[in-house]
Amino acid sequence: MSEQTEPATTFVPSGRLQLGVFFQGVNSGTVWKAAESGSQTDFESFRRIAQTAERGLFAAFFLGEGLRLREHLGRPHALDVAGRPDAQTMLAALAAITSRIGLVATQNTTYNDPADLAHRLSTLDLLSGGRAAWNVVTTDNAWTGANFRRGGYLDHADRYRHAEAFVQTAKEIWDSWDEGALAASGTDETWVDRAALRPIHHNGRHYTVDYLPRLPRSPQHHPVLFQAGDSPEGRNFAARQADVIFSAHPQYDDALQFRSDIVARTVAAGRGANDVKIMPASEFILGATSKEAQDKKAWVRSLQIGPQQAIAYLEQFWGRELSAYDPDGPLPDIDPVVEETSETRGSGFHGAKARELASTWRSEAAEKGLTIRQFVSARTSRGDATFTGSYTEVADRLQQYAVTGAVDGFNISPWLIPTGLDDIVNHLVPALQERGVYPTEYEGSTLRDNLGLANPARLPTLSPASA
Amino acid sequence: MTDTQTPFPPERGGLLLLDLDGSGAHPAAWRLDPAGPARSLLPQRLRETVLAAESAGFHAATFSDGPTPRNPSAAAHLDALQRAAFAAPVTRSLALIPEVDTVYTEPFHVGTQLASLDYVSLGRAGWLVAASADAAAAAAVGREHVAAPALADEAADAIEVSRRLWDSWEDDAVIRDVPSGRYLDVDKLHYADFAGRNYSVKGPAIIPRPPQGQLPVLAPAGLLAPEQVAAGAVDGLLLSAPAPGLLAAEVTAARAQNQPRVAGGPALIVELDIVLDARGQSASDRLAALDAYTPWQETRARFTGTAAELADLLAELLLVTDGVRLHPAVLDVELEELARLVLPALRLRGLLAPIHPDATFREQLGLSRPPSRYADAVTRATTAVPSTRGANA
């Protein structure tokens, strides 16, 4: 509660950037075909990335989550990297061999219970000495529900209402132990002072919680909240609840626009203009020279989108087998089969008007003279999200983001595991430090310290425990 | 699992497991800790404890848990599975066995998390199955309370879900075939298609097959119905008796009821609370002092005495059981005596299985690495090599 100080209504750029690393585990961006590409599941790969990131003073190590394997034309999708460890289990292990980097777990609100998930996140926060974060995702479809005893499907608006109630309950759980609830020494009367704990009662539409929370607050009080949904509902949810947005807006002008949108929503929600940090998803392809970086980019792209990926990409929108088409020829002249179930499930693309899309794409490709492979490569190259250039060129571009406050940092997806951060940490980080826009040491020991976030005050809605 | 080759009695010695819970198993153990109970929640404390257990020569550590506090004077637990995961990169040989509930958890999450623990520990993970009978645990997640006879079915169903998920990727499903552009061979991925009494789980897993193929699953004797045990639901049973002198008879009775280990029957592990003479005080004085705060009401057999007497008792037990799980009254105090006097004496007598750094928990239990149940007969025959490690281990 801030009765004395009104929340700031004007955004003030910090002039600084933070970096995070997103070990994706399931995606088409990791070039598994390169000879130097390592295991996607061995602990050694995660250790290597996390420790390299920590050497580079990264604020966060980030893991995604997908609760059902992606499918393509009714079978598991074969062409992309797939299969990854559970985020929190992996992060608990990494907590033991890192000391400063934040540990961010993407966790779903639809297929978890608030009491259980809040407890596990508290554990991660305590085990890491206050370095845990939760990337709140709501992704949901009946198809994923088939893996869960609760099953379930929530429509879009309902999902966010549910997510918000869920997060609110988690915050109550995290706030439920007063300072000093635990006995300070062996001579105290009891292990924990029951009068200093608040039981949680919540009777919601989608879940009921009647729970006596089991853990005290961590050094950063409770896990940092990340949010990654881009719809208006998602943005409002972030403006009310999140500390950091993992955004899909890395391109400079777009980033500035997204910033002002989020500032407006945050202020409207009664929070300070600087209270929500923004870290877009991004990819870096770097070299000693501009030319070296461009050559590397061509090589990376050729490995990301091979002929099979190009065909499969179209198949998910056409909803039918297209293997008879030449990847180096024009786009298919046949029409898509329009069925929701024919999309690559789990791709996040739903309800597209497939026939319309196909004809737009056909004319676009014909106009530009693009083959299937060239067309798909252009569409999926994450052109917006990729920073290509020499270390100094890219450092200069990033400096501009820092100065204007377009973003607070970048969440980097390495395209190579486990060595994909090496050139960033060895060359880009020093170049950013020279420009004065990147930390030269960790600010503190918790993730909130390192992101410049204040420890949250207790929820005003909570009555004193003993009342 | 008929490919088990271990003869009984094990020629290679038995296993010692240590439960690492808070300040110790006695409800007043925390009173002897000058830092109070807060220390039991610190990562540094966990690191020191697992390292001490490993260097003492224990084969495995168990991590107790429960959806609601069992003991009003030890109200907080860090999540057991995450404690085990945290312990993984700081240890080399210790098997890591979290207690995980099957009634008020999502079986799909549990299976994924346990497989992940197996990855981060390079094949040293196990699962101590629990089935919460606690009404408060049901209320915490807004579910109907499940009472006694149904608990066995809840546990058996959740175990079956995990076992199917662990097999749902065959060992060589990740092919990384550059010419065909395929990362996966989808013919080697399988739907779990579990349809149980109360829920169903589709699969496949979202993580490749764990390094051990199947994690060893342990359960307290009596949790599952005899036919569920006979069907191979678990790899080990934890046996309790009211007094140390009755444990051997309990083992004999369980041997008679279960398949022999050579035929795939469960390993039998006995439970023992211990209080030792230590730091110039007799065990009974120490126990009396602790009980004066809070009486230790446990149904497990309890040993109270000297380290030498405990070594003799364990020597007898290790001749008939596959292992003993120790619950130390005060973790720091008992562990010091165990490390200094008890384990060296047992090792000298050749009663403990040798410790191999990097051995899997299955290897410790004498279990071979099973092929996936979904692999076709040809693949099964060629992959049923005893004690091989996972492709990713």
Ligand SMILES: Cc1cc2nc3c(=O)[nH]c(=O)nc-3n(C[C@H](O)[C@H](O)[C@H](O)COP(=O)(O)O)c2cc1C
């Ligand atoms: C950069 C980014 C990363 C995301 N990562 C995940 C993820 O790992 N797992 C997941 O289930 N959803 C993920 N999402 C999906 C979002 O959480 C959200 O559910 C989805 O975007 C739909 O919400 P919306 O309609 O508000 O965008 C991600 C979204 C974005 C923008």
